[in-house]
Structures are given as structure tokens and as C-alpha cells.
Amino acid sequence: MTERYAFIEHAADERLDDIRDLNRSDRRPDLPGGKGLVIAEGPLVVSRLVESRFPLRLIAGFRNKLDAYDEAYGLPGDVPIYELERPTLAEVAGFDMHRGLVAAADRAPARSxxxxxxxxxxxxxxxxxxxxxxxxxxxxxxxxxxxxxxxxxxxxxxxxxxxxxxxxxxxxxxxxxxxxxxxxxxxxxxxxxxxxxxxxxxxxxxxxxxxxxxxxxxxxxxxxxxxxxxxxxxxxxxxxxxxxxxxxxxxxxxxxxxxxxxxxxxxxxxxxxxxxx
Amino acid sequence: MTERYAFIEHAADERLDDIRDLNRSDRRPDLPGGKGLVIAEGPLVVSRLVESRFPLRLIAGFRNKLDAYDEAYGLPGDVPIYELERPTLAEVAGFDMHRGLVAAADRAPARSxxxxxxxxxxxxxxxxxxxxxxxxxxxxxxxxxxxxxxxxxxxxxxxxxxxxxxxxxxxxxxxxxxxxxxxxxxxxxxxxxxxxxxxxxxxxxxxxxxxxxxxxxxxxxxxxxxxxxxxxxxxxxxxxxxxxxxxxxxxxxxxxxxxxxxxxxxxxxxxxxxxxx
Missing domain, CATH: 3.40.1280.10 (SPOUT methyltransferase, trefoil knot domain)
Structure with a gap:
């Protein structure tokens, strides 16, 4: 049996850098001057990010939240899906993300x-x-x-x-x-x-x-x-x-x-x- | 020269109990089952509490905030006015109350x-x-x-x-x-x-x-x-x-x-x- 999600055990794993320190004003990933990513939390908003013009980079979350998302919306097949346990996600994000589902995307070019x-x-x-x-x-x-x-x-x-x-x-x-x-x-x-x-x-x-x-x-x-x-x-x-x-x-x-x-x-x-x- | 406000140096002072632990779900003073007080923060809301039917118990704040309130609205004469320094108020309230002005009142009887x-x-x-x-x-x-x-x-x-x-x-x-x-x-x-x-x-x-x-x-x-x-x-x-x-x-x-x-x-x-x- 193959695993549907890539399980990440350690918060230090570099694959999680896109969702690291979400509240840190100096290095949060959604600062335009920094990585300039777009971060979505919770199934509804994640689904809107997936459907948007913003190029998706990853989805991460608790196993049950990933399963629920997949059933409701269908997980996309072309980006990494990371399974994390709650303490790991809390350590990465910098707070307890009880919704347990987060996605990151690149900014799309600004419209005129x-x-x-x-x-x-x-x-x-x-x-x-x-x-x-x-x-x-x-x-x-x-x-x-x-x-x-x-x-x-x-x-x-x-x-x-x-x-x-x-x-x-x-x-x-x-x-x-x-x-x-x-x-x-x-x-x-x-x-x-x-x-x-x-x-x-x-x-x-x-x-x-x-x-x-x-x-x-x-x-x-x-x-x-x-x-x-x-x-x-x-x-x-x-x-x-x-x-x-x-x-x-x-x-x-x-x-x-x-x-x-x-x-x-x-x-x-x-x-x-x-x-x- | 008399002091206009009663200066309180120590956060443990019992006169501050009405505004203590404002975020503590087990003993915050605004729980109906507990003290059931009404807490107002910042000059506009404090002024509305002062004018309301809720019996005022105290006003507390930084000296400059009390002065500014007095100039804008006039401090009431019939309740204690406590002057605190910022770290003291933060320790009492349980968080840094940057607005620096807070008031407490009793609940008025419920209306029918x-x-x-x-x-x-x-x-x-x-x-x-x-x-x-x-x-x-x-x-x-x-x-x-x-x-x-x-x-x-x-x-x-x-x-x-x-x-x-x-x-x-x-x-x-x-x-x-x-x-x-x-x-x-x-x-x-x-x-x-x-x-x-x-x-x-x-x-x-x-x-x-x-x-x-x-x-x-x-x-x-x-x-x-x-x-x-x-x-x-x-x-x-x-x-x-x-x-x-x-x-x-x-x-x-x-x-x-x-x-x-x-x-x-x-x-x-x-x-x-x-x-x-």
C-alpha cells in the first residue's frame, strides 16, 4: 500500500519552509518583500486558493483534515501534500493551527x-x-x-x-x-x-x-x-x-x-x- | 499640591481586583457567574460606560491617558481613579493594554x-x-x-x-x-x-x-x-x-x-x- 501523503515528522524539515513562522513579522512567508507567498488556511479558503490563478506550491495538514478535504474538494495531484501531526504544525507555523489545513502559493503577477x-x-x-x-x-x-x-x-x-x-x-x-x-x-x-x-x-x-x-x-x-x-x-x-x-x-x-x-x-x-x- | 489620582505601584494591590486577569477564562471579572462586571477599554468606550446606567466602580490608567480623558470628557468625581504604570497594568490585566485606560462597572439589573x-x-x-x-x-x-x-x-x-x-x-x-x-x-x-x-x-x-x-x-x-x-x-x-x-x-x-x-x-x-x- 502506498501512502497518499508525504509524512513529515520534524518541524525543521526544509520542505515546510513555505509555511514557517506565519506570525513572525520579520520573516513570515507572506511578506511581499520576502518570499511573497499566499497562505490559505482551512478547507474552504484552501479550495479557493487551489482554484485561483495563484500557482499552488503545497498543501499540508493533519491526516484527517487532508482526508476530509480530499472527499469534499479532491486534492490536487500536481503539488506536494504533506501530512503533519498537530504539534509539528504548531511548531512550524508558530501557533496552534487547530484547523489543521494550510496551503501556500506563489503570488500571481499583479493585474493592471x-x-x-x-x-x-x-x-x-x-x-x-x-x-x-x-x-x-x-x-x-x-x-x-x-x-x-x-x-x-x-x-x-x-x-x-x-x-x-x-x-x-x-x-x-x-x-x-x-x-x-x-x-x-x-x-x-x-x-x-x-x-x-x-x-x-x-x-x-x-x-x-x-x-x-x-x-x-x-x-x-x-x-x-x-x-x-x-x-x-x-x-x-x-x-x-x-x-x-x-x-x-x-x-x-x-x-x-x-x-x-x-x-x-x-x-x-x-x-x-x-x-x- | 494634592495628587489628582491614587497612584498604585504594585499589581497585587487588591484595589485592582476588578480589572485583574481580564483574559483568564476561569476568573475574569466579566463573567456573569463570577463578579459579573462590565469592563470598558479606551476613552470612547469608557466615556460611554460612565454615561450608562451601569454603576461605575473605578477608572484606571496611565497618567497621560487619565489626563487626556479628563480633558476630553471630564473624569467623574465619585469613583476611585487609579494611576498605574504600563508594566503594572499589563501585570494586572494579563496583557499589555496599550490603550492605557480601563473602567469597571457593576451590571445593571436586566431589563424586561x-x-x-x-x-x-x-x-x-x-x-x-x-x-x-x-x-x-x-x-x-x-x-x-x-x-x-x-x-x-x-x-x-x-x-x-x-x-x-x-x-x-x-x-x-x-x-x-x-x-x-x-x-x-x-x-x-x-x-x-x-x-x-x-x-x-x-x-x-x-x-x-x-x-x-x-x-x-x-x-x-x-x-x-x-x-x-x-x-x-x-x-x-x-x-x-x-x-x-x-x-x-x-x-x-x-x-x-x-x-x-x-x-x-x-x-x-x-x-x-x-x-x-
Whole structure:
């Protein structure tokens, strides 16, 4: 009887380097400046990595988790599958990975903004959103509510950081994204790319002078712009857009979390552009 | 010159017991079975605890954080204010509390469902939502989007757990909530309380047979029911409601996070009940 998986006994084994020290800020494998890998954890997200354009390098996990994955999704045949025991995986990863299943892939080449805008009707543009968890949650909401692409303006966190991948439930591996070139004060010029393609640009801001519903009315292609919770969009960015829209809020409360605001805006877009409403 | 704060040098000092071992599952002070305190961290949430109906016991923090709080909100005069150095607070709390400001209060008596329904027009009812972070995020969204009260059906997490308080940004201390009595199979009968008061009951479920907008149309008082992500509402619960509504989702995606779904539903309610739309 042949073994289905290559069993690795020792955490020091070099074959595990792609998933080593996942929490070490100095040498974690998902840093763009380092190995720049994409790490997926748990069966659903691993399956989305396997199906993605990111070239898979390995899958590793506990035997029962590998078996369960194989039954649910089918293990790919063309990459190493490593079986580890729980203490070994904990030692390699640097924490107890109770989900017991992890995969690593190379980064795929970055897409161009032009590329991701092709055939897109609803896109989201972010400025200064530096929190990995918010980026992940935003991708999850974008995917669920029919957003075609995400564009990053200046100052955004890496969507392929392990935490973003996890919180997004793997949707950062599916929803196209690209970075708009430029600095804090110049990236906004790249928004011409969207204007040239007929997108209506809508800034979301608590100080907006119209409702989201009004700003969206009758639009074919739409770009929804969001800044970070707190500072919001820069005036530079808002000046480059056609509308400033607000989500109605109860008095005496704070603004919503950025990913939640985005979900509300995506919903309004879906609602107003769809036979649904 | 008198000192404004009582300086405490040693972590073992009994005056700090209310904020001791904040992460210890066996003896953390916010367990209902134990001391049952409410813990607030950071200036905004501390200020909301101070303003709340929960009887304040103490405020503790670094000197500069106490000064900043005093300038922004004014320190209350009727409870002890303890000044600690960072290592002392870390030792007491059990982790490095970089925000450097914490407050503790007693639990106020639980409110009755009848009480929180008084004057309410929009309420949220939860079943089986056991995640403290989701409960906190839901309260934040409820407060921001004009929900008057939250009712807990069977199987929900404690909204006054430290993590819920933090994630809610203190809104669990402001938005009224109550628990509907009963077990897994009987709590739904308590929904009669809402029906008797003229609430329209709407279950949110991906299998809903109408849109949220249709389910809400023309309603005066509305109760929106949500189950946990994954299992959703029980059939028992849904049978006790008047409508089953779905949020439109893109194909091949997962349902949204419960707090995010709730935000979308709250927004639709605000949109359809308000001069706004």
C-alpha cells in the first residue's frame, strides 16, 4: 500500500519552509518583500486558493483534515501534500493551527487597472485603508454583493496578507484587484481611467450632500470610493469624483466600520441596478 | 499640591481586583457567574460606560491617558481613579493594554422585553448568535442605523462580555436589550409579545421568498430576526414570523457575516421608513 501523503515528522524539515513562522513579522512567508507567498488556511479558503490563478506550491495538514478535504474538494495531484501531526504544525507555523489545513502559493503577477476594469460594471476604490482585516472583510462583502473589482489608491494594506486572505474567506483570491499608481497627492489622477470608461465616481462620506440612492440613480457603470474609518477620503480624492454620498446614520453614533459601510453601499447598488427592487 | 489620582505601584494591590486577569477564562471579572462586571477599554468606550446606567466602580490608567480623558470628557468625581504604570497594568490585566485606560462597572439589573419594547419601532431579534465579536459588531451597526432595541432568543452570547463591549464601541451599554425567555424549542412563543404590540416579524434567511424591501413595505413597527451564520434561524423561529426575506447575493458566494447582513437589513429599514429615500 502506498501512502497518499508525504509524512513529515520534524518541524525543521526544509520542505515546510513555505509555511514557517506565519506570525513572525520579520520573516513570515507572506511578506511581499520576502518570499511573497499566499497562505490559505482551512478547507474552504484552501479550495479557493487551489482554484485561483495563484500557482499552488503545497498543501499540508493533519491526516484527517487532508482526508476530509480530499472527499469534499479532491486534492490536487500536481503539488506536494504533506501530512503533519498537530504539534509539528504548531511548531512550524508558530501557533496552534487547530484547523489543521494550510496551503501556500506563489503570488500571481499583479493585474493592471485596465485589465480589471474590463467588463466591470461596479467597482470599489479604496484610499488609505491600512487594516488587513478590514480589507479582507471588504472583499468578502464585495464578492457577496456583486462587486466586479477592487482598486487600491494610495496607502492601502496588502490584500494578500494571510489575515486578509482568511477574513475574506478566500475572496481576495477571486475578485480581481489592482493598484492605481501615484502618491498621496497624485494617485487620484488615475481615476481618469475610470472616467474614460464611463464610470460614475461616487465618494462615500458622512458629509455627503446627497443620498446613496440619488447618487446611484440611473448609473450604468459605477465606482464607489471609500476612505479609512476616521480620516475618510482625502479632499483630493473627493474632488476627482462626481458625487459625494452619505449613508444615513442615527444621531450621536459613530460612522460604521469601513467594510460594513461598503456592504451597505454595495447593497444599494445591487438594489438599484437589478430587477430585484 | 494634592495628587489628582491614587497612584498604585504594585499589581497585587487588591484595589485592582476588578480589572485583574481580564483574559483568564476561569476568573475574569466579566463573567456573569463570577463578579459579573462590565469592563470598558479606551476613552470612547469608557466615556460611554460612565454615561450608562451601569454603576461605575473605578477608572484606571496611565497618567497621560487619565489626563487626556479628563480633558476630553471630564473624569467623574465619585469613583476611585487609579494611576498605574504600563508594566503594572499589563501585570494586572494579563496583557499589555496599550490603550492605557480601563473602567469597571457593576451590571445593571436586566431589563424586561416589555420594557425595551416600549416606544420601539425597529427591533432586532437574535437566535443562536454565540460569537461575542459578532454580537458587539451587531450592536454597533444597530446603533448607527437607528435600531431601538435588541432581543435575545435562545443560544446567544453575553453582550456584556469584554470583547462584545469593545467591538460594539460601547453601544451595548446604550442600546436597550433583553432576553426572551424559553428554550431552543419554546422561546419563539415569546415573539407573541411583539405581535401583540403590532410588530411585523421578518425572518432574514437566504431561502427567503421575498425581498427585504417588499417584506418591509408599509410597516410601522418591525422586528428583524437573524440566526447565526451557517445554521441560520430555526424553522421554529421562522414559523413564528410573518415574512421570510432574503438579501440578494451574488452567485457562488457565501452568506454575509451576521453583523453585516444585519447592517444591510437595518439600512433597508431606515431607507424605507424615512423621508430619506
Amino acid at each position: 487597472p485596465e485589465d480589471v476594469l474590463d467588463n466591470a460594471r461596479t467597482v470599489c476604490v479604496l484610499e488609505g485603508v491600512g487594516d488587513h482585516e478590514n480589507i479582507g472583510a471588504l472583499f468578502r462583502n464585495a464578492a457577496g454583493l456583486g462587486v466586479d473589482a477592487v482598486l487600491f489608491g494610495n496607502g492601502c494594506a496588502d490584500p494578500l496578507f494571510r489575515r486578509s486572505v482568511r477574513v475574506s474567506m478566500g475572496h481576495v483570491l477571486r475578485t480581481p484587484f489592482a493598484t492605481l499608481p501615484g502618491t498621496y497627492t497624485t494617485w487620484q489622477r488615475s481615476l481618469d481611467l475610470l472616467k474614460d470608461r464611463g464610470f460614475r465616481l461616487i465618494s462615500l462620506t458622512p458629509a455627503g450632500d446627497e443620498t446613496l440612492a440619488d447618487a446611484l440613480a440611473g448609473a450604468d457603470k459605477v465606482a464607489l470610493l471609500f476612505g479609512a474609518e476616521g480620516p475618510g477620503l482625502t479632499e483630493h480624492a473627493m474632488k476627482a469624483t462626481d458625487h459625494r454620498a452619505a449613508i444615513p446614520m442615527a444621531e450621536g453614533t459613530d460612522s460604521l466600520n469601513i467594510a460594513t459601510s461598503a456592504a451597505v453601499a454595495f447593497y444599494e447598488r445591487l438594489r438599484s441596478s437589478h430587477p430585484y427592487a | 422585553p416589555e420594557d425595551v419594547l416600549d416606544n420601539a419601532r425597529t427591533v432586532c431579534v437574535l437566535e443562536g448568535v454565540g460569537d461575542h465579536e459578532n454580537i458587539g459588531a451587531l450592536f454597533r451597526n444597530a446603533a448607527g442605523l437607528g435600531v431601538d432595541a435588541v432581543l435575545f432568543g435562545n443560544g446567544c452570547a453575553d453582550p456584556l462580555f469584554r470583547r462584545s463591549v469593545r467591538v460594539s464601541m460601547g453601544h451595548v451599554l446604550r442600546t436597550p436589550f433583553a432576553t426572551l425567555p424559553g428554550t431552543y424549542t419554546t422561546w419563539q412563543r415569546s415573539l407573541d409579545l411583539l405581535k401583540d404590540r403590532g410588530f411585523r416579524l421578518i425572518s432574514l434567511t437566504p431561502a427567503g421568498d421575498e425581498t427585504l424591501a417588499d417584506a418591509l413595505a408599509g410597516a410601522d413597527k418591525v422586528a428583524l430576526l437573524f440566526g447565526a451564520e451557517g445554521p441560520g434561524l430555526t424553522e421554529h423561529a421562522m414559523k413564528a414570523t410573518d415574512h421570510r426575506a432574503a438579501i440578494p447575493m451574488a452567485e457562488g458566494t457565501d452568506s454575509l457575516n451576521i453583523a453585516t447582513s444585519a447592517a444591510v437589513a437595518f439600512y433597508e429599514r431606515l431607507r424605507s421608513s424615512h423621508p430619506y429615500a
